[in-house]
Amino acid sequence: MPIKAAVMTAPNKPIEIWDLDDPVIEPGGILVETVASEVCGTDVHLLHGQLAGVPYPIVPGHVSVGKVLEMRDVNTDALGTPLGAGDLVTFYDVHNICGECYFCAVTKQSNRCPSRRVYGITDSAKDGPLGGWAERIYLKPDVRVVKLPDHLSADTVIGGGCGMFTGFGAVERSSITLGDTVVVQGSGAVGLSAAAFAALKGATTVIVIGAPTQRLELAKVLGADEVLSIEADAPDHRNQVVKDLSGGRGADVVIEACGNPKAIPEGLRLVRDGGCYVVVGHYTDAGPIEINPHRHINRAHADIRGQWGTEFSHIVRALTVLAKHHDRLPFERIIGARYGLEEADKALADVESLMVTKAVMEPFR
Ligand SMILES: [Zn+2]
Numbered sequence: 197m198p199i200k201a202a203v204m205t206a207p208n209k210p211i212e213i214w215d216l217d218d219p220v221i222e223p224g225g226i227l228v229e230t231v232a233s234e235v236c237g238t239d240v241h242l243l244h245g246q247l248a249g250v251p252y253p254i255v256p257g258h259v260s261v262g263k264v265l266e267m268r269d270v271n272t273d274a275l276g277t278p279l280g281a282g283d284l285v286t287f288y289d290v291h292n293i294c295g296e297c298y299f300c301a302v303t304k305q306s307n308r309c310p311s312r313r314v315y316g317i318t319d320s321a322k323d324g325p326l327g328g329w330a331e332r333i334y335l336k337p338d339v340r341v342v343k344l345p346d347h348l349s350a351d352t353v354i355g356g357g358c359g360m361f362t363g364f365g366a367v368e369r370s371s372i373t374l375g376d377t378v379v380v381q382g383s384g385a386v387g388l389s390a391a392a393f394a395a396l397k398g399a400t401t402v403i404v405i406g407a408p409t410q411r412l413e414l415a416k417v418l419g420a421d422e423v424l425s426i427e428a429d430a431p432d433h434r435n436q437v438v439k440d441l442s443g444g445r446g447a448d449v450v451i452e453a454c455g456n457p458k459a460i461p462e463g464l465r466l467v468r469d470g471g472c473y474v475v476v477g478h479y480t481d482a483g484p485i486e487i488n489p490h491r492h493i494n495r496a497h498a499d500i501r502g503q504w505g506t507e508f509s510h511i512v513r514a515l516t517v518l519a520k521h522h523d524r525l526p527f528e529r530i531i532g533a534r535y536g537l538e539e540a541d542k543a544l545a546d547v548e549s550l551m552v553t554k555a556v557m558e559p560f561r
């Protein structure tokens with residue numbers, strides 16, 4: 197039976213509904229029925245052609261939850277947990293990691309492997325249903341699949357979605373330690389998740405800077421002690437509040453998760469001398485910004501780190517933490533709206549206008 201999919205045929209073109217062929221399942225491959233995928237900021241960037249190396253036409257939707265339909269010569273997930281038809285799974289959207297290049301084999305930074313491919317982003321629709329905006333997703337033999345922990349719902353996992361894994365990665369990349377003061381710039385899914393995981397990692401004061409108000413309210417639910425608005429609070433006021441909450445020193449760690457270059461000089465100002473600044477929100481090129489290397493970096497003895505994408509460990513660990521702490525991490529509340537495949541254009545427009553924090557794609561809606 198053909199697979200109905202929402203296809204991004206080229207940048208800045210309306211989404212088309214295509215019928216894709218049912219894939220031939222290779223040994224080690226798994227076919228899942230899509231329960232939910234997501235429409236995130238990256239998909240808006242894809243729509244506008246702002247990511248390099250995208251083989252349009254593509255089936256967007258990188259992080260997804262599915263129900264196992266068919267498996268060939270495989271009976272466990274990537275962690276050895278028994279897996280069978282009907283089980284709910286998610287998967288690491290990055291695959292085709294070579295294991296042999298300089299980054300894989302020497303520096304152990306497979307997120308920089310040049311051959312890596314990503315479901316919904318750098319896999320073409322011509323190669324099959326390799327994205328979540330489709331009734332079924334074909335998980336190739338090299339895709340690392342994880343069975344959802346028993347009591348975790350698809351909504352909780354997809355509500356966090358790629359933002360949860362990226363936010364987790366940013367917290368891991370940072371130097372956060374028990375008792376730290378942490379500022380998160382941005383209140384989208386990445387920022388909200390970073391704030392939640394920072395609090396769980398032992399930060400005793402977590403401050404989220406963002407907008408609009410309902411996202412900041414959600415930040416408090418997820419673990420922020422203080423929220424500041426990029427709309428209502430002036431930069432000097434934000435700086436003052438952070439200083440007041442950190443003994444006048446500034447935050448031990450600042451995580452940028454908003455994607456606006458203007459946040460960078462502000463973040464460098466908010467971090468204490470010798471503190472750590474993680475930039476994770478600039479997944480696409482939003483342009484340059486001026487900083488002062490003497491004041492912001494050298495004299496400040498700043499530790500500045502970038503976090504590119506996620507690693508499989510982030511998926512596994514984030515799900516493990518979520519399984520334990522889902523009561524205090526109600527990520528399903530990040531979901532702002534649900535869309536069917538035919539509503540993909542509207543979903544993209546709603547995400548672009550920041551009308552919804554997390555837009556969920558449900559092919560069988
Ligand atoms: Zn490699």
Ligand SMILES: [Zn+2]
Binds near residue numbers: 239258259
């Ligand atoms: Zn995403």
